[in-house]
Amino acid sequence: MDIKANLEAVKKTFINPDCLLVAVSKTKPLSDLKDAYRWGVRDFGENKVQEIQAKQPEMPDDTHWHMIGHLQSNKVKYIAPFVHLIHGVDSFKLLKEINKQGKKINRVIPVLLQIHIAEEESKFGFDTEELQEMFQDPGFMTLTHVSIQGLMGMATFTEDEDQVRKEFRSLKNLFESLKKETLPAFVQMKELSMGMSGDYLIAQEEGSTMVRVGSAIFGSRG
Numbered sequence: 001m002d003i004k005a006n007l008e009a010v011k012k013t014f015i016n017p018d019c020l021l022v023a024v025s026k027t028k029p030l031s032d033l034k035d036a037y038r039w040g041v042r043d044f045g046e047n048k049v050q051e052i053q054a055k056q057p058e059m060p061d062d063t064h065w066h067m068i069g070h071l072q073s074n075k076v077k078y079i080a081p082f083v084h085l086i087h088g089v090d091s092f093k094l095l096k097e098i099n100k101q102g103k104k105i106n107r108v109i110p111v112l113l114q115i116h117i118a119e120e121e122s123k124f125g126f127d128t129e130e131l132q133e134m135f136q137d138p139g140f141m142t143l144t145h146v147s148i149q150g151l152m153g154m155a156t157f158t159e160d161e162d163q164v165r166k167e168f169r170s171l172k173n174l175f176e177s178l179k180k181e182t183l184p185a186f187v188q189m190k191e192l193s194m195g196m197s198g199d200y201l202i203a204q205e206e207g208s209t210m211v212r213v214g215s216a217i218f219g220s221r222g
């Protein structure tokens, strides 16, 4: 796998050069991460707590670790000290646990709220009603050790580009409407994490600020 060539090929197609490329290195060996680091990658995405914990001490200190997968509340404590951004916050319960762990170590932890945009039932995330419910909860206002930086979403796994575009557009619309809402200072709509190897160009066309690209850089998994 020529990681350098793949990185260049992916970067070359970017519609928005300011969009952050998060290199999704899940299941890949450390040597692949080191290779990507050598070619300038600082942002890595992992979806398993155990794996991110194992890799983190082996990489340079300026590596940014993105937790992109579904995160269980009882595992937050293991990544709280070093995680750069948690993309998949999909419940108030999880957000409260991240806040609790941040408080313990006196660290404000940056997160994104995952929104359910896909047709598929299987994908995680808030729907807009649940989101408003959380925003209105008195407990929400009292959070002190999380910084909500934006939204994340995953489109339906389909060849139908119109469907994917429609889903990304709905996420972008929600992002823009939340920007106009009066929300606590720890909620900022700056980042929109959408797009993977198969759909990152559509995502960029629809306003993504960070894409999570794995197989197009490191090759297919398993």
Ligand SMILES: *Cc1c(COP(=O)(O)O)cnc(C)c1O
Pocket: 024, 026, 047, 068, 069, 154, 195, 196, 197, 198, 212, 213, 214, 215, 216
């Ligand atoms: C695995 C994964 C990706 C990357 O998928 P590719 O198709 O390999 O680019 C992106 N986002 C999430 C949440 C993932 O779990």
